[in-house]
Structure formats: C-alpha cells, structure tokens
Amino acid sequence: MFYQPSLNPSSAHLVTQLVKCISTIENAGPEQIENWETVQARQQAEDLLLELQRLVIPINKRLRYATMGIFENQALYLAVRLGIAQALVDAGPGGVDLHTLASRTGTVAGPLERILRALQPNDVAVQCDDRWVAGEAALALCPGHAASVAAAIDYYGNEMYTIVGFLGKQVAPDCEWPARQASSDTPSPSAAAGSESASQACYAGLGMPSLYTHFAAHTDRQAVFTNAMASLSIHHNDYISADYPWDRHEGQRLCDVGGADGNFFKHLLAKHPLIAGGTVYDVTVTLPPTDAPAKLTFVHGDFFKTVPAGHPVYFMRHILHNWGDSDVRRILSNTRQAMVESLCTIKASEDGNGNKNPVLLIAEAVIAPKAQREAILLDLVMLNAFPGGKERTVEEYSALCEAEGLRIVQVWPTRGKHSILEVHLDLEAKDASKEE
Ligand SMILES: C[S@@+](CC[C@H](N)C(=O)[O-])C[C@H]1O[C@@H](n2cnc3c(N)ncnc32)[C@H](O)[C@@H]1O
Structure with missing residues (x-):
C-alpha cells in the first residue's frame, strides 16, 4: 500500500486518497462511456488536487495565477484564431522553427514565441531545442477535429472576454467604477444588482442589447x-443519452x-434509433443541415x-x-400550451408503450449545495452575459414550473454536469397565465 511516512497524517491521507482515485481511473474498463465509478473518481481526484494545491502553492502565488488567467484565455484564443495550433499539428512530430511558424501564421516571431511559452502549461505547444512541436492538447484547438473545442475557445476569447470586465456592474450597478466600465456604460439608476436591467445596461454599453441580438447581427459569430x-x-451528449431511460x-x-x-x-437518435424522430x-434554423437524418x-x-404542438416529449438543454x-415562465407557459395540445394527439395515438402523458425534460447544470466548479463558473457567465440568466437550484426550477401549471416529478442525475428534470403537466393547476 502506498504510504509516505514523512508526511503529516492529513497530507498522507490526501495523497493516499488521490492514489486510490488514480488507480480507479487507470483500471477503468474500455467502455465507450466512462462508468459512474470512474467519473466519480475523476471528480474526487479534482477536489483532492485542489486541496493539494492549497497545500503546496503559497496563497499569493495561487491568486496571481488565478488573476493572470485572462492571459491564458487570450493565448488559447490566439492559438485558435491565428491557426497557431493547426500549424503546429500540420508540422508533424518534428515540429517547426519559430520563424517558419511565424510566416505560416502571419505573426511576428518575437511576440509569437512569448505566446507559445504561455501555451506550454496547457500542453498546446512544446519547445524542443530550437523547434516548437504540437503538444497533446493542440489537436483539440484545430477546427474540424472530432473533439475540437476551438469554437468554444473562440467564443470565450471573443464575446465573453469583451464583456467580462462588466461583471462588477451586475453585482453593484450603482458603484463608481473606474473609467473603463464607466465610460461605455451608464446603467439606469433603477437597475438593481444582478437584475435583468443591469445586464441589459451592460450590453447597451457595448452596443448590443443582448448576446442573441449580437449573434443575429453577426451570422459568422452565430455559427x-x-x-x-x-x-x-x-x-455530455453521451451522458444525457445514457443516464435517462429513453427507452420509455x-x-x-x-x-x-x-x-x-x-x-x-x-446523437440521441444514433444511440436510441427507436425514438420516432421529431423536431x-x-x-x-434556416435550412436543415445537409447531414440531417430524414426523421428530423x-x-x-x-x-x-409559440412552441410546436404534437410531441409526446419536449426537451430543452441550456x-x-x-x-x-419572467422569460423562463413565458417559455414554460408556451411549452405547457404545446403539451396540452399534444395530449389529445397522444391519447389518440397507438405508441404501444402505454405512456400517454406528454413530458418535458429540462437538462441544466443545477446548483447543488456543493456545486461543481464548472456550474459555479457557468452561473457567472449567465450573470454577466444573459439578461437575468442564472443557474438555478431544483427548488427554483420547481417554483417556476409550478407557477406555469407544470410539476417536476423526478430529477435524473447524469455523469456529466447536467441533471435532467422530468416535468409533467399539472392538469389540476389553474391556467396560470389567465390567473395573472
Ligand atoms: C445555449 S444554446 C443551447 C443550444 C442547445 N440546446 C444545446 O444544448 O447545445 C441556446 C439556444 O437557444 C436558441 N434560442 C435563443 N432564443 C431563442 C428563441 N427566442 N426561440 C427559439 N430559440 C432560441 C439559440 O439560438 C440557441 O441555439
């Protein structure tokens, strides 16, 4: 058994726990989707690594890394936008010298070298003598690759980076902010902290009423x-397809x-081909994608x-x-309307599985008492980027559903960041929209 006699007992316990997790991860079978045990071991290992970081990296240094992370964000963004990662991958295992890389990417060699150094800790670039070689993560920064996160890095490095400096406006809209925020944004005096109007004021300052308006005006950024x-x-597509009983x-x-x-x-149809298809x-939506299955x-x-009626199952993720x-209630109200209209069609249909009630499945990263880091950060993205947007607790979703004549009957956890809230019509409920 692994044991470190020179460590104090609490540190030794951390290390032993971490070794156990790593062993579980390393001994996982070759399943296509990681099993629950492996996923949980990864999460526990992540928590333990944070504990270990607290142990070994002095507080001041940790805070410096965290606050200077904006530059890592931008280095990754440039690696995608300027095709640096792609050029490293294209160069093959022998890599490429700095000046050739600069000419292939239309960049200036000196600053490029400094960006490459900043990409090393994230395994995008590796320096080998006087050459630069693609690191393990470089492929994920190439558009078109199956596991590419290039578009996500592009979006976070562009739209999200542009507005993140306005986060303070959400928390304290009436505060006297330094010139950068104050010059481009004058929130209405009535804008309450974290409110929809505070967020709208932030966008108005940037010349866009909301992120979706910005995308509507810039189709390249929409894509x-x-x-x-x-x-x-x-x-997450894998986990959502596996961790809810879709066979019903x-x-x-x-x-x-x-x-x-x-x-x-x-993805769902590929995993559950007996689902009939749908909308x-x-x-x-403009034109259907060329690779769209006929069932869609x-x-x-x-x-x-409006939400289209005639479906036994409604699904909404993110x-x-x-x-x-107030907007969530409008979406739920329109979905309820579609579900009520679907009720007659479903009751008349012979779907063979006896399931005659329409269902709404809401997939979100719900906030739990010990929320995952990703859900907490995603909640700040919502706070800053979407007027009134937020990650919610199950209780908050439940209250919104009940206000619109819907009822959460079960929460299905998944191995990923989402929980699936199974929602049924509350046929006893009065028509909420008529009530108000
Ligand atoms: C955060 S994305 C989630 C996309 C997808 N459900 C997923 O999980 O990958 C939100 C989606 O809502 C769509 N959307 C935004 N406003 C809408 C509206 N008023 N009516 C219909 N769709 C809308 C956006 O175009 C976008 O595709």
Missing part, C-alpha cells in the same frame, strides 16, 4: 456560438426546444411566441439558464 455549444456538449419514449416524437443545429438530437426548433424536421421559430424568471 461560432452554435459550434461552441456543440463542442462543449460532446461528452420508443416510438414517440420529440421536440428539442432551442435545439440549435440538432447536434444533441442526432429541432430554434430561432436560428428543422423548424424556425421563437419560443417566446435554454432556461439563459433567461430571467
């Missing part, structure tokens, strides 16, 4: 956003509300106006967290 969302979901919806049609380019729905509903219909529409409570 980057859609790809970013898809790339951030690669592993065999023979049924599903509507993916805000389903973007259909990346999740296509990808999104405001960005792509419908352009605005979920604030939709509600983009919006404030």
Whole structure:
C-alpha cells in the first residue's frame, strides 16, 4: 500500500486518497462511456488536487495565477484564431522553427514565441531545442477535429472576454467604477444588482442589447456560438443519452426546444434509433443541415411566441439558464400550451408503450449545495452575459414550473454536469397565465 511516512497524517491521507482515485481511473474498463465509478473518481481526484494545491502553492502565488488567467484565455484564443495550433499539428512530430511558424501564421516571431511559452502549461505547444512541436492538447484547438473545442475557445476569447470586465456592474450597478466600465456604460439608476436591467445596461454599453441580438447581427459569430455549444456538449451528449431511460419514449416524437443545429438530437437518435424522430426548433434554423437524418424536421421559430404542438416529449438543454424568471415562465407557459395540445394527439395515438402523458425534460447544470466548479463558473457567465440568466437550484426550477401549471416529478442525475428534470403537466393547476 502506498504510504509516505514523512508526511503529516492529513497530507498522507490526501495523497493516499488521490492514489486510490488514480488507480480507479487507470483500471477503468474500455467502455465507450466512462462508468459512474470512474467519473466519480475523476471528480474526487479534482477536489483532492485542489486541496493539494492549497497545500503546496503559497496563497499569493495561487491568486496571481488565478488573476493572470485572462492571459491564458487570450493565448488559447490566439492559438485558435491565428491557426497557431493547426500549424503546429500540420508540422508533424518534428515540429517547426519559430520563424517558419511565424510566416505560416502571419505573426511576428518575437511576440509569437512569448505566446507559445504561455501555451506550454496547457500542453498546446512544446519547445524542443530550437523547434516548437504540437503538444497533446493542440489537436483539440484545430477546427474540424472530432473533439475540437476551438469554437468554444473562440467564443470565450471573443464575446465573453469583451464583456467580462462588466461583471462588477451586475453585482453593484450603482458603484463608481473606474473609467473603463464607466465610460461605455451608464446603467439606469433603477437597475438593481444582478437584475435583468443591469445586464441589459451592460450590453447597451457595448452596443448590443443582448448576446442573441449580437449573434443575429453577426451570422459568422452565430455559427461560432452554435459550434461552441456543440463542442462543449460532446461528452455530455453521451451522458444525457445514457443516464435517462429513453427507452420509455420508443416510438414517440420529440421536440428539442432551442435545439440549435440538432447536434444533441442526432446523437440521441444514433444511440436510441427507436425514438420516432421529431423536431429541432430554434430561432436560428434556416435550412436543415445537409447531414440531417430524414426523421428530423428543422423548424424556425421563437419560443417566446409559440412552441410546436404534437410531441409526446419536449426537451430543452441550456435554454432556461439563459433567461430571467419572467422569460423562463413565458417559455414554460408556451411549452405547457404545446403539451396540452399534444395530449389529445397522444391519447389518440397507438405508441404501444402505454405512456400517454406528454413530458418535458429540462437538462441544466443545477446548483447543488456543493456545486461543481464548472456550474459555479457557468452561473457567472449567465450573470454577466444573459439578461437575468442564472443557474438555478431544483427548488427554483420547481417554483417556476409550478407557477406555469407544470410539476417536476423526478430529477435524473447524469455523469456529466447536467441533471435532467422530468416535468409533467399539472392538469389540476389553474391556467396560470389567465390567473395573472
Ligand atoms: C445555449 S444554446 C443551447 C443550444 C442547445 N440546446 C444545446 O444544448 O447545445 C441556446 C439556444 O437557444 C436558441 N434560442 C435563443 N432564443 C431563442 C428563441 N427566442 N426561440 C427559439 N430559440 C432560441 C439559440 O439560438 C440557441 O441555439
């Protein structure tokens, strides 16, 4: 058994725990999707590594790394935007010298070398004598590669980076902020901290009423956003497809509300081919993608106006967290309306599995008492980038559902960052919208 006699007992315990986790990870079988035990071991190891960092890196140094992380963000962004990662990969195992790399990427050698150094800790670039070689992570920064996160890095390094300096406005809108924020943004005096109006004021200062308005005006950036969302979901598609009992919806049609380019729905159909197909509903839909399966219909529409009826299953992932409570209620209200209309069609249909009630599945990173780091950071993205947007607790989702005549009947945890909230119609509930 691994033991470090010279460590104090609490440090030795941390190291022993970490070794156990690493052993679980290393001994995991060759399954296509990691099993629960391995996923949990990874999470525990991450928590333990944070503890170890606290132990070995002095506080001041940790804080310096955290605050200077904005430069790592921008180095990664440049590696994608300027094609530095792609050029390193294209150079092959022998790598490339600095001046050739500079000429291939249209960059200046001196500053490029400094960016390359900053890319080393993230395994994008490795210096070998006078040559630069692609690191293990370089491929993930190349657009077009199957596990690419290039679009996500592009989106975070551009749109998110542009507005992150306004986070303070969300927390303290009436504070006297230094010139950078104050010059471009004059929030209304009534804007409450963290409110929808505070966030809208932030966007107005940047010349965009909201992120979605910005995307509507810049279709190239819209495409980057859609790809970013898809790339951030690669592993989560597997977990959502595996950790909810989709077989109960065999023979049924599903509507993916805000389903973007259909990346999740296509994945779901590949894993559960007996699902009958259905609708990808999104405001960005123009033409169906060329690789769209025949079972999928792509419908352009605005979920604030209507949600297509006639589906036994409604699914929405990363939709509600983009919006404030009043907007979430409108989306839920329109979805409920579609579910009520679907009820008659479903009751009349012979789907064979006896499941006659429409269901809404909400996939979100819900905030738990010990929320994961990713969910906490995602919540700040929502606070800063989407008017009124936030990650919510199950209780908060429950209150919003109940206000619109819907009821959460089960929470399905997944191995990824999402929980799936299974929501049914509350047929006893009065029509909430008519009540107000
Ligand atoms: C954060 S993305 C999530 C995309 C997808 N569900 C996923 O999990 O990858 C939010 C989606 O909502 C869509 N959307 C935003 N406003 C909309 C509206 N008013 N009506 C329909 N779709 C909308 C966006 O175009 C985008 O595809």
